[in-house]
Amino acid sequence: MRITALRATPVAVPYRTDEVWAFGRRAGLVSVLLEMETDEGVTGLGEAAAYPSADVVLSVLRGLEPLVVGADPLRVEALIQRIDVVGTWHHVGHSSPAIAAVETACWDILGKVSGQPLVNLFGGRFRDRVEYFHYVAAASPEGVRDEGRRAAEAGARVCYLKIGADELATDIDRVAALREGAGPEMGVRVDPNEAWSPGAALRALRALREYDLELVEQPVSGRNLPEMAYVRGRSDVPLLANEASWTRADQLAVLQHGAADAISVDHQMDGGLLNMKRSAGMCAAAGLPVVKHSLGELGVALAAGLHVIAATPNFRCANQAYGALLTDDVVIGAFGGPAANYRDGCLEVPDGPGLGVTLDADKVARYAELYRSGAAEYTFHDPEALRTAPALPKR
Ligand SMILES: [Mg+2]
Structure with missing residues (x-):
């Protein structure tokens, strides 16, 4: 089998409420959908977050084309080595989402050809459902409290809140409101996205301790x-590495420094699903759980991660997804968003061969048009943030 063409389509899907974080504000997300065509008529799907921008993803995909077109999609390791070693793309960073999309599409083809869902190619079902946190957008304390209540009523077990964009007192009010709305059983995870200096972090962790946080994600520089x-040595609130754990090499360094209690991993941040499975194995050997991170994704990338999570024991914590923010998705059944698709905070592992998801052509067309006409509000480049927060740490 040979890959004959890569077709990339940027799409923009609105959020129902803005995502606000230490680096700015987004009104929706942009992803680049990838359709990989073959000479045997099987098409594989992939998806790359527009991180840092759709133009970068499209440019990387164009750069990969000479290495990918003509290759056998069933030889996934060989193709990735060809990209990394022959193509010298091994210093993954902003090239990673596009490489991950190519690798995902190969796995989708491999699953379709073998008639197996991806979970069966990555170890089989360790779990039938995968748990995700409910993303609570940073808003007024009243808004945060109401969303926490909605999350609890929907059966979510973990809520996630971005902090670090405002004064600590404002963040404390939001966390208190979330705890109040979501109730004592809810896991409350916060993510300051590196906003604090060590002293500010310790002050914040002390102040937030009474709210029984499940995890604090990347409080200081990664x-x-x-x-x-x-x-970590001066607080008993468990810390989750994220910006510090982009790649396998980064994760190894975090483990060697004893710098975290749990490690974020992401196929889009480190060149694909095989690497994410390797990451999980490395962290399992160190006795730590892993959490699937997301740059913001739709149903294709979500399904890709979900299959590997389902097949891998140490994804013990709720993972990151955007269902609570998304108004819609581009796959049939709107698999990844909105939140109504999640039952008790969980998604079922798709049964169909490969990723088990199919693009909804009408929705792809609609959201591709939205990207072309109004994606400025959906990028990672918030012009307001340039005025208010041009440097790290912010406190
Ligand atoms: Mg994070």
């Missing part, structure tokens, strides 16, 4: 692991 270990 590029200074002794600093993370310093904070």
